[in-house]
Amino acid sequence: MFNVYLDPSSYVYLSNEIFKEDTKYNKDNCLLPWRYLKAYCLERGINLNTIDFWQEDKATDSDVYLSHDHKSLFRRAYWHFKKDKRYPIKINLNKFKKRVLFQFEPPIVMPDVYAKFDSVVKNYDEVYFVSRVEGLKCNRLQLYQTYNKEFKEYFNNSNRKFLSIISTNKSPRSLGKFLAQIGSGAGLKYWGYKELFGERIKAINFFSKYNEIDVYGNEWNKLPFFPYWFYKKSIQRAYKGPAQNRHKTMSEYKFSIAFENSIVPGFITERIFDAFYSGTVPIYLGASDIIDYIPKDCFIDMRDFKNYEELRSFLKSLKDSDIENYRKNILNFLASEKFRPFTKEYFVETFVKAVTG
Numbered sequence: 573m574f575n576v577y578l579d580p581s582s583y584v585y586l587s588n589e590i591f592k593e594d595t596k597y598n599k600d601n602c603l604l605p606w607r608y609l610k611a612y613c614l615e616r617g618i619n620l621n622t623i624d625f626w627q628e629d630k631a632t633d634s635d636v637y638l639s640h641d642h643k644s645l646f647r648r649a650y651w652h653f654k655k656d657k658r659y660p661i662k663i664n665l666n667k668f669k670k671r672v673l674f675q676f677e678p679p680i681v682m683p684d685v686y687a688k689f690d691s692v693v694k695n696y697d698e699v700y701f702v703s704r705v706e707g708l709k710c711n712r713l714q715l716y717q718t719y720n721k722e723f724k725e726y727f728n729n730s731n732r733k734f735l736s737i738i739s740t741n742k743s744p745r746s747l748g749k750f751l752a753q754i755g756s757g758a759g760l761k762y763w764g765y766k767e768l769f770g771e772r773i774k775a776i777n778f779f780s781k782y783n784e785i786d787v788y789g790n791e792w793n794k795l796p797f798f799p800y801w802f803y804k805k806s807i808q809r810a811y812k813g814p815a816q817n818r819h820k821t822m823s824e825y826k827f828s829i830a831f832e833n834s835i836v837p838g839f840i841t842e843r844i845f846d847a848f849y850s851g852t853v854p855i856y857l858g859a860s861d862i863i864d865y866i867p868k869d870c871f872i873d874m875r876d877f878k879n880y881e882e883l884r885s886f887l888k889s890l891k892d893s894d895i896e897n898y899r900k901n902i903l904n905f906l907a908s909e910k911f912r913p914f915t916k917e918y919f920v921e922t923f924v925k926a927v928t929g
Contacts, residue, residue, distance in 0.1 A: 704838030832858030
């Protein structure tokens with residue numbers, strides 16, 4: 573038995589909160605892969621806990637450190653003094669037998685990590701990145717998905733409306749974020765890296781004019797970020813409030829807007845998979861190399877259309893049989909080996925290999 577200490581993606585997951593089922597942070601059972609990981613590790617003689625359980629004076633020569641995203645000293649200090657005193661400002665990495673980084677967040681969220689890639693990776697013995705940004709020489713890993721197959725009760729729903737989007741009204745830029753990145757030594761190269769927050773608003777605005785889209789999620793009752801202030805009225809017309817059950821809600825629609833936060837090669841999140849699980853055909857925009865991972869006949873590629881008018885005409889032209897073909901292709905993909913790199917099983921196997929190799 574040896575110890576692995578997880579430096580989680582947020583201070584809210586300290587005290588092993590990330591491994592708990594009955595926590596408020598487990599919305600839509602999103603923490604299932606981490607519970608699965610802890611049990612998987614325990615069966616293999618690995619004691620996995622969050623970093624606040626580590627004590628330098630009690631460290632052993634077999635301890636392993638794994639960071640879920642790299643944190644700058646600036647971020648650590650902010651979390652410690654403003655959010656949670658349990659979060660360590662500085663960790664003596666020399667006390668660990670091995671140091672591993674799993675970088676899940678893309679450049680738009682953590683531009684400092686990408687701008688200072690060479691100096692960041694020197695802190696670790698092994699690094700895995702989700703994004704395939706040019707110039708990054710490291711191991712590759714896909715974002716793990718909670719589920720491995722469709723929800724039959726939702727997938728088979730035949731009573732469907734036209735179009736939905738489930739997302740949060742976020743801003744890619746704020747003074748606080750900007751200062752945080754500058755303060756942590758990041759250059760401006762990755763600031764606002766091909767963001768798609770605004771593109772979601774444009775899609776909502778367009779389809780809202782026809783009363784053909786329903787918007788779900790948080791913060792949409794607030795003013796969207798500049799320069800989209802004047803779109804608030806069209807957003808409010810389409811806004812239905814938070815989705816209590818993401819997959820059930822999505823299954824009530826034929827199509828769903830599945831735009832990532834940014835366009836980054838290799839960065840594929842749960843947005844397209846939530847649609848798959850629900851039997852909804854996603855309209856995707858995000859990873860520029862998406863068809864390297866997911867067959868093109870499983871989704872509608874927004875890049876195939878010059879504008880939303882063209883997209884709307886295409887959606888309206890699809891027959892029920894055409895939509896059913898998309899759904900059959902989705903099922904085939906979820907059952908294929910091509911989907912395996914996205915599964916929680918693949919993630920935990922990679923995790924254990926990283927900490928034991």
